[in-house]
Structures are given as C-alpha cells and as structure tokens.
Amino acid sequence: xxxxxxxxxxxxxxxxxxxxxxxxxxxxxxxxxxxxxxxxxxxxxxxxxxxxxxxxxxxxxxxxxxxxxxxxxxxxxxxxxxxxxxxxxxxxxxxxxxxxxxxxxxxxxxxxxxxxxxxxxxxxxxxxxxxxxxxxxxxxxxxxxxxxxxxxxxxxxxxxxxxxxxxxxxxxxxxxxxxxxxxxxxxxxxxxxxxxxxxxxxxxxxxxxxxxxxxxxxxxxxxxxxxxxxxxxxxxxxxxxxxxxxxxxxxxxxxxxxxxxxxxxxxxxxxxxxxxxxxxxxxxxxxxxxx
Amino acid sequence: xxxxxxxxxxxxxxxxxxxxxxxxxxxxxxxxxxxxxxxxxxxxxxxxxxxxxxxxxxxxxxxxxxxxxxxxxxxxxxxxxxxxxxxxxxxxxxxxxxxxxxxxxxxxxxxxxxxxxxxxxxxxxxxxxxxxxxxxxxxxxxxxxxxxxxxxxxxxxxxxxxxxxxxxxxxxxxxxxxxxxxxxxxxxxxxxxxxxxxxxxxxxxxxxxxxxxxxxxxxxxxxxxxxxxxxxxxxxxxxxxxxxxxxxxxxxxxxxxxxxxxxxxxx
Numbered sequence: 001x002x003x004x005x006x007x008x009x010x011x012x013x014x015x016x017x018x019x020x021x022x023x024x025x026x027x028x029x030x031x032x033x034x035x036x037x038x039x040x041x042x043x044x045x046x047x048x049x050x051x052x053x054x055x056x057x058x059x060x061x062x063x064x065x066x067x068x069x070x071x072x073x074x075x076x077x078x079x080x081x082x083x084x085x086x087x088x089x090x091x092x093x094x095x096x097x098x099x100x101x102x103x104x105x106x107x108x109x110x111x112x113x114x115x116x117x118x119x120x121x122x123x124x125x126x127x128x129x130x131x132x133x134x135x136x137x138x139x140x141x142x143x144x145x146x147x148x149x150x151x152x153x154x155x156x157x158x159x160x161x162x163x164x165x166x167x168x169x170x171x172x173x174x175x176x177x178x179x180x181x182x183x184x185x186x187x188x189x190x191x192x193x194x195x196x197x198x199x200x201x202x203x204x205x206x207x208x209x210x211x212x213x214x215x216x217x218x219x220x221x222x223x224x225x226x227x228x229x230x231x232x233x234x235x236x237x238x239x240x241x242x243x244x245x246x247x248x249x250x251x252x253x254x255x256x257x258x259x260x261x262x263x264x265x266x267x268x269x270x271x272x273x274x275x276x277x278x279x280x281x282x283x284x285x286x287x288x289x290x291x
Numbered sequence: 292x293x294x295x296x297x298x299x300x301x302x303x304x305x306x307x308x309x310x311x312x313x314x315x316x317x318x319x320x321x322x323x324x325x326x327x328x329x330x331x332x333x334x335x336x337x338x339x340x341x342x343x344x345x346x347x348x349x350x351x352x353x354x355x356x357x358x359x360x361x362x363x364x365x366x367x368x369x370x371x372x373x374x375x376x377x378x379x380x381x382x383x384x385x386x387x388x389x390x391x392x393x394x395x396x397x398x399x400x401x402x403x404x405x406x407x408x409x410x411x412x413x414x415x416x417x418x419x420x421x422x423x424x425x426x427x428x429x430x431x432x433x434x435x436x437x438x439x440x441x442x443x444x445x446x447x448x449x450x451x452x453x454x455x456x457x458x459x460x461x462x463x464x465x466x467x468x469x470x471x472x473x474x475x476x477x478x479x480x481x482x483x484x485x486x487x488x489x490x491x492x493x494x495x496x497x498x499x500x501x502x503x504x505x506x507x508x509x510x511x512x513x514x515x516x517x518x519x520x521x522x523x524x525x526x527x528x529x530x531x532x533x534x535x536x537x538x539x540x541x542x543x544x545x546x547x548x549x550x551x552x553x554x555x556x557x558x
Contacts, residue, residue, distance in 0.1 A: 029297055063349055072523045266516075271301035272519055
C-alpha cells in the first residue's frame with residue numbers, strides 16, 4: 001500500500017491531522033510500544049508559531065453529537081523551543097516528519113519556513129492558513145488573493161514540499177485551493193475544524209474560554225467529503241483529506257473523492273491506535289475493490 | 292519508581308460485576324494484560340458497545356476515571372450516574388465489555404520523611420484515596436465528605452473513615468475541610484495531605500494546606516478528550532503556566548496551584 005506523496009515514500013496513506021496527536025506525550029504514556037506500532041505513515045506535528053503560546057483559557061472542550069468543539073488556541077513552545085526540545089525526538093520517529101507552521105503575518109510565516117528549509121529531519125512543511133493576518137485583518141486562508149500572496153512569499157524559501165492546510169470557514173474553498181496551487185503549493189490538506197459554539201446550559205454564557213471553537217469528529221465527515229470532492233475538481237496537486245475519519249471505509253470515501261492521503265484526527269482521542277486500525281481496514285478494502 | 296507504561300491503544304476489558312453503593316456504583320473488570328496502576332492514576336473508559344447514539348447522540352468521547360482499586364488483574368472504578376457517559380456505564384453488567392486506555396497520568400507519591408498521610412476525599416473523588424489507602428496499609432487517617440446519606444454510603448469503600456455530610460445525616464454535620472482543620476490544629480507538622488474531591492472542596496484543602504505550610508498532593512479533574520496529551524483540552528493554570536492535567540497530573544502539589552477553581556472543572 002506504499003504511496004508516493006510529493007516525492008516522499010509512505011508505507012500507507014494514513015497520517016495524523018496536525019494538533020491531534022502529540023508523539024512526545026504519547027511516548028511518555030505508552031512507552032516504546034508507540035514507536036514499534038506507530039499508527040501513522042508520516043507524523044504531522046502540532047502548529048509551530050514564531051513565539052511561544054500558552055493557548056486559550058479553559059474550558060477548551062465541549063462534546064457535541066458525534067464530535068466535539070475545541071478551543072485550544074495553538075499552545076506551543078515557539079520556534080526556538082520546538083527546535084531545541086521537540087525536533088530531536090520527532091526526528092527519531094520511524095516515519096517522515098511534516099512540520100505545520102503558522103504566522104500572524106507573511107514575514108512570520110517566511111521566518112518559520114526559512115528555519116525549516118534546510119533541516120534534513122523535516123520531509124515537508126504544512127502551512128496553517130486558518131489565522132488572521134494582523135496586517136490586513138483577513139483570515140489568510142479565507143481569501144484566494146491572501147493565500148496566493150502568502151504562498152508566493154514563502155515558495156522560493158524552500159525546496160521541500162509545501163502543503164497548504166485550508167480552512168473550511170471560507171466562502172469559496174476551491175478558489176483558495178486553486179490560488180495556492182497557482183502560487184506553487186505542492187499539496188492541499190483539508191478540512192480544518194469548522195467554527196462552532198456551545199452555551200453553558202444554565203447560564204447561557206459561552207462555554208469555551210475562547211468563546212467559539214472548531215467542530216471535529218464524525219459530525220463533520222459529510223462536509224469534509226464535499227469539500228475534498230470540490231477541491232479535487234479544481235486542482236491537480238495531491239490532497240490530504242480529513243474530517244471525521246473513523247474507519248477504513250471513511251478513508252476510502254475521501255480517496256474516492258480525490259484524496260491521495262487521509263488524516264485521522266479526533267478518532268485518535270478515542271483510541272490512540274485508531275490510525276493503525278484505519279490503515280489496516282483501508283488496506284483490506286483497497287485489496288478487494290478499486291478506489 | 293518507574294512504572295510500566297500503558298499498552299498502546301484501546302483494549303477491551305470484561306465487566307465482572309457492577310455493584311451499587313448508595314448513590315454510586317462500583318464497576319469491576321478484568322484487565323489481565325495491563326500493568327498494575329499506581330494510586331492516583333486514571334483510565335479512559337467507554338462502553339465497548341453502544342458508546343454514542345444515546346440521547347443527543349452522546350456520549351462520544353471516553354471518560355476519565357481514577358482507579359478505585361486494583362488487584363490481581365482486576366480493576367475497579369467508582370462511578371456516579373450524572374451524564375450521558377456515566378449513564379451508559381451504569382447500564383453495564385457482567386459479560387459486557389469496557390474499552391479502556393491506561394493506566395495514565397502521575398499518581399500520588401509517598402509522604403515526605405517524618406510525615407504521615409492524611410487522606411481527604413469528597414463525593415466520587417474518594418476513588419483514588421481507596422487504592423492509596425490500600426498501598427499505605429490502612430494506617431492513614433481518612434476524612435470523607437458527602438452531600439447526604441445516599442452518597443455517604445460510598446464511605447464503606449475505605450477503611451475506618453471519619454465522615455462528614457452537608458445535611459448532617461451521617462457523621463459530622465458540616466464540611467470535611469472542618470475535620471481537616473481540626474487535624475491540622477493538632478499536628479500540622481506531622482501530616483502530608485492527599486485530597487481528591489469537587490473543586491470547591493479541593494480549593495479549601497489547598498488554601499488551608501498552603502496557609503499552614505503543610506505539603507498537599509491534590510488529584511484534580513478536568514474534562515479530557517484523550518487522556519494522553521494529544522488534545523490539549525484539559526489544561527489547568529499553575530504557577531508555571533497551563534499544564535495538561537492528563538500527562539502532567541492529575542496529581543499536583545498544592546504549591547503548584549494558585550487555585551483549583553478552574554473554569555469548567557467539576558461540570
């Protein structure tokens with residue numbers, strides 16, 4: 001079931017969604033068995049920003065029908081902390097490493113891409129564009145022109161594959177994907193979480209510390225399938241499809257809709273080894289039917 | 292002490308018994324292959340079948356429970372039916388299966404030299420104190436607080452507890468922290484406090500322990516999606532910023548915290 005993804009050979013098509021699996025914390029919890037049975041064909045690390053971030057105030061989670069809303073706020077150690085504390089361990093994982101980065105301006109994203117551009121430990125970069133550009137106020141990935149300007153700015157900085165992770169909270173997602181491809185992106189990944197909200201039942205006040213959050217889990221699967229399908233009609237570059245994948249059949253659906261790779265996110269919260277199960281179910285299905 | 296890590300992934304555990312104790316029930320399951328948990332560690336539990344699809348299509352995520360007791364490949368959990376997850380767990384009986392991940396997190400550590408353990412528990416939070424009392428050999432003074440007589444039935448799960456109830460129906464009429472203050476009045480310099488319970492109780496324990504310079508280990512609770520550091524959802528503020536309760540707790544030193552009253556805790 002090996003897959004070529006932007007020139008990277010992967011053992012199977014199942015990876016993790018950024019921010020849904022911390023390999024370092026999981027190694028503390030599960031020991032070396034995690035590495036012996038690593039559930040993903042590549043590891044996508046949690047979003048790295050230039051400066052350290054504490055993330056949003058709690059509460060950060062709310063369970064909904066078939067999923068949850070999270071308002072985590074991208075806590076991370078910042079670029080320096082990541083390079084010093086996280087990268088050495090992640091480089092030793094048995095699979096290729098994809099680093100997800102986000103900046104609050106094009107220059108910030110450029111600094112981050114530049115920092116990883118020559119790193120041999122890093123196989124590819126994923127740009128999280130679900131973030132406001134502090135200079136324009138626009139969510140970068142909500143607008144095709146903003147996205148094009150960002151990808152144009154960072155494309156010359158690295159020869160590594162650049163994956164643009166799209167937000168579903170945009171008016172015309174395929175147009176954004178097309179702009180990213182035109183500006184030199186090597187792949188598209190989608191969907192990120194869909195903006196949602198919960199109220200505390202008694203007080204009626206927003207439950208989440210961040211007021212709104214992102215919905216994930218099987219509740220968003222049909223939306224993910226439609227968006228992956230629409231983007232696949234628009235671009236020629238490979239797609240990493242994700243959103244509510246719980247089984248090999250869900251993964252195959254996304255591949256039938258046009259995805260080359262499939263990411264497992266929220267399901268890993270329910271079962272840390274979910275990625276491995278999805279990959280083996282998918283392998284079984286692909287052996288018996290055509291995608 | 293180095294503990295064996297949890298097996299990677301979710302595994303099934305056969306339920307052997309579910310027994311009522313007043314407002315609570317104790318669910319027992321076989322986990323022959325799992326490593327023995329440490330006192331204060333927890334598991335993520337879900338029903339192996341029909342987890343989801345209940346009222347409003349919940350539960351969806353597994354729920355975190357401190358282990359009540361563990362012996363010879365059997366795990367016990369103390370549960371109160373308060374929501375969709377615990378309601379589904381309350382339906383399980385012998386022959387049904389749990390899906391479990393664990394043991395997870397950092398548990399209690401022995402008292403410092405020259406101090407004796409004093410256990411303070413409230414409500415369903417008495418669970419980790421039972422396995423800790425077992426490990427300490429029943430010597431620890433144990434103070435437990437409950438809402439009323441139905442909940443105080445849970446006190447029988449620990450050895451020789453002194454009980455307080457909010458309504459005075461069993462034992463001391465008042466708060467368990469009043470019993471704690473009496474103990475501290477007598478021998479504050481001989482005690483290390485171990486506490487688990489609702490946020491307001493834990494906060495009172497934290498405040499009095501810090502005020503009297505008594506070391507205290509507090510087992511906190513927070514809504515968790517995963518239990519192994521993946522979701523970053525269970526953070527609590529500490530003197531060192533936010534930490535994930537699942538991998539950096541759930542047992543924290545009172546001195547690490549400015550308050551246990553974290554928004555959303557105890558929901």
